[in-house]
Amino acid sequence: MLRVEGVESGYGRTTVLFGVSMEVPDDALVCVMGRNGVGKTTLIKTMMGVIKASRGRITLDGRDITDMRSYQRVRAGLAYVPQGRASFPSLSVRENLQVVIETSPHGVAAGQAALDEALDLFPKLRKLLGRQAGFLSGGEAQQLAIARALVTRPRLLLLDEPTEGIQPSVIIEIENAIAHLNATNGLAIVLVEQYMEFALRLAQRYVVLDAGRVVAEGATEGLANESVRKLLAV
Amino acid sequence: MGSLLTQAFTGLGIGATLLLIALGLTFTFGQMNVINMAHGEFIMAGAYTAYMLQGSFGRETSLLVSLPVAFVIAGALGVALETVLIRRMYGRPLDTLLVTWGVSLMLQQLARDLFGAANVQVLTPSWLVGGVHVAGVDMPYARLFIMALVAAAVAGIWVYMTYLPQGRRMRAVMQNRQLAACSGIPTARVDRRTFFIGSGLAGVAGVALTQLGSVGPTLGTNYIVDAFLVVVVGGLGQIRGAIIAAIALGVLDAYVEWGTSASFAKVVVFVAIVAFLQARPQGLFVLKTRALT
Numbered sequence: 001m002l003r004v005e006g007v008e009s010g011y012g013r014t015t016v017l018f019g020v021s022m023e024v025p026d027d028a029l030v031c032v033m034g035r036n037g038v039g040k041t042t043l044i045k046t047m048m049g050v051i052k053a054s055r056g057r058i059t060l061d062g063r064d065i066t067d068m069r070s071y072q073r074v075r076a077g078l079a080y081v082p083q084g085r086a087s088f089p090s091l092s093v094r095e096n097l098q099v100v101i102e103t104s105p106h107g108v109a110a111g112q113a114a115l116d117e118a119l120d121l122f123p124k125l126r127k128l129l130g131r132q133a134g135f136l137s138g139g140e141a142q143q144l145a146i147a148r149a150l151v152t153r154p155r156l157l158l159l160d161e162p163t164e165g166i167q168p169s170v171i172i173e174i175e176n177a178i179a180h181l182n183a184t185n186g187l188a189i190v191l192v193e194q195y196m197e198f199a200l201r202l203a204q205r206y207v208v209l210d211a212g213r214v215v216a217e218g219a220t221e222g223l224a225n226e227s228v229r230k231l232l233a234v
Numbered sequence: 235m236g237s238l239l240t241q242a243f244t245g246l247g248i249g250a251t252l253l254l255i256a257l258g259l260t261f262t263f264g265q266m267n268v269i270n271m272a273h274g275e276f277i278m279a280g281a282y283t284a285y286m287l288q289g290s291f292g293r294e295t296s297l298l299v300s301l302p303v304a305f306v307i308a309g310a311l312g313v314a315l316e317t318v319l320i321r322r323m324y325g326r327p328l329d330t331l332l333v334t335w336g337v338s339l340m341l342q343q344l345a346r347d348l349f350g351a352a353n354v355q356v357l358t359p360s361w362l363v364g365g366v367h368v369a370g371v372d373m374p375y376a377r378l379f380i381m382a383l384v385a386a387a388v389a390g391i392w393v394y395m396t397y398l399p400q401g402r403r404m405r406a407v408m409q410n411r412q413l414a415a416c417s418g419i420p421t422a423r424v425d426r427r428t429f430f431i432g433s434g435l436a437g438v439a440g441v442a443l444t445q446l447g448s449v450g451p452t453l454g455t456n457y458i459v460d461a462f463l464v465v466v467v468g469g470l471g472q473i474r475g476a477i478i479a480a481i482a483l484g485v486l487d488a489y490v491e492w493g494t495s496a497s498f499a500k501v502v503v504f505v506a507i508v509a510f511l512q513a514r515p516q517g518l519f520v521l522k523t524r525a526l527t
């Protein structure tokens with residue numbers, strides 16, 4: 001589905017990723033792990049086109065998306081839930097979703113259907129549709145962020161630390177939602193996650209980053225391996 | 235008492251015009267974080283549009299025809315400026331400031347070449363001549379017309395921002411550009427539309443100003459500083475804040491000018507604004523934004 005080949009990127013003159021390569025197979029959930037500051041978010045942002053790769057190539061189903069703008073990548077099938085669950089704070093929850101549906105690559109009707117599915121996934125949001133997004137709790141905001149990504153009907157979802165700072169009961173809801181999207185809907189997912197047990201339960205494959213390089217990868221069964229665990233220790 | 239109210243009414247008229255100019259500015263400033271120094275020249279372009287059209291449409295109808303035509307002409311100028319220059323300097327506000335200032339001077343010179351350095355007059359249609367006298371207050375029709383025009387424009391903008399998909403996109407981009415782009419919203423197209431509307435409003439303001447005085451190449455510069463003050467005091471991208479700030483500024487201006495001289499009035503208003511911003515640097519209303527980190 002997604003292939004990242006020798007990608008280098010960073011901010012201004014600072015290079016953060018040094019030739020990262022990884023692959024997301026069709027229907028797979030790949031977890032990207034590593035300590036704080038190793039470049040996980042930078043990798044996701046480069047996939048999404050928020051920052052440009054200065055070297056390397058990114059392809060989605062064989063199509064080169066390296067030079068596409070972010071909104072074009074959404075049309076190509078990518079969706080992104082940023083770290084920190086950003087929203088359009090003074091738009092209502094409904095408007096946050098509506099504004100995305102109105103530019104949805106599959107048209108408004110398909111967007112509405114996707115919205116219904118997303119609200120079934122996070123039923124709490126239904127009662128909050130009229131609320132300003134800036135006034136949601138952390139868990140609610142995270143659910144809105146995921147729902148907003150889903151209404152574009154993506155083929156690949158990029159999730160950056162969706163459980164960071166969220167209370168345990170909501171983490172379970174989010175975990176169930178992610179599992180459902182991947183297992184039942186066959187949505188390919190790249191999940192950045194520090195919470196290892198959470199990642200182990202969901203992912204089929206993992207990639208470990210350290211200082212901007214891939215230092216370990218494989219099927220999640222191998223993640224029990226001590227040397228990999230050491231790379232993740234804080 | 236009567237002259238006190240008359241003064242308030244005059245202030246309201248000034249405030250209304252300022253509001254129209256400031257609304258355009260607050261869109262372009264709020265959305266792209268750039269100060270467009272040429273915004274004032276879009277006012278001037280609108281005013282000259284009214285001047286040009288009075289030859290073809292005659293005194294009675296040309297003013298009404300001028301409003302949409304000036305909107306389109308000033309809007310097109312804004313889009314051209316955005317596409318050719320401002321877009322390329324994204325994230326460099328100081329460069330943008332200087333370059334658009336240069337454009338502003340060039341447009342003034344162009345107006346001098348086309349229409350002469352002397353001011354020209356746009357005739358007042360006969361249906362705007364005169365006024366009403368209510369409770370000791372003189373209300374010239376021209377000022378009433380401008381207030382109605384501005385009220386209609388504000389209502390139109392409010393409907394656009396609140397109910398239309400294009401307006402929703404505009405608000406989304408203003409609040410979080412990166413998130414908007416990552417959600418599939420073509421931000422460059424939204425920027426262009428914002429510039430069209432924001433600059434077009436300046437053109438409409440220019441037409442309105444022809445009913446308050448004569449038209450010259452530097453018409454816009456006389457209003458642009460006040461309009462910036464409205465934007466800063468009102469809070470970026472905030473319609474509500476801009477309305478309150480524009481009316482307050484217009485009325486304050488009118489009262490102080492009444493009691494003192496025009497230039498001293500400016501000083502007093504300026505000091506009042508500096509004091510206000512000391513207390514509330516974010517303006518009357520704040521737009522909460524959260525960047526993607």
Ligand SMILES: Nc1ncnc2c1ncn2[C@@H]1O[C@H](COP(=O)(O)OP(=O)(O)O)[C@@H](O)[C@H]1O
Pocket residue numbers: 011014016034035036037038039040041042043527
């Ligand atoms: N906007 C930025 N500008 C400059 N440097 C940044 C920026 N964002 C992150 N960095 C730096 O890039 C490195 C990787 O950051 P990031 O990708 O956010 O790490 P992670 O998500 O793995 O915690 C860090 O050293 C961080 O300081």
Ligand SMILES: [Mg+2]
Pocket residue numbers: 040041042083161
């Ligand atoms: Mg991160």
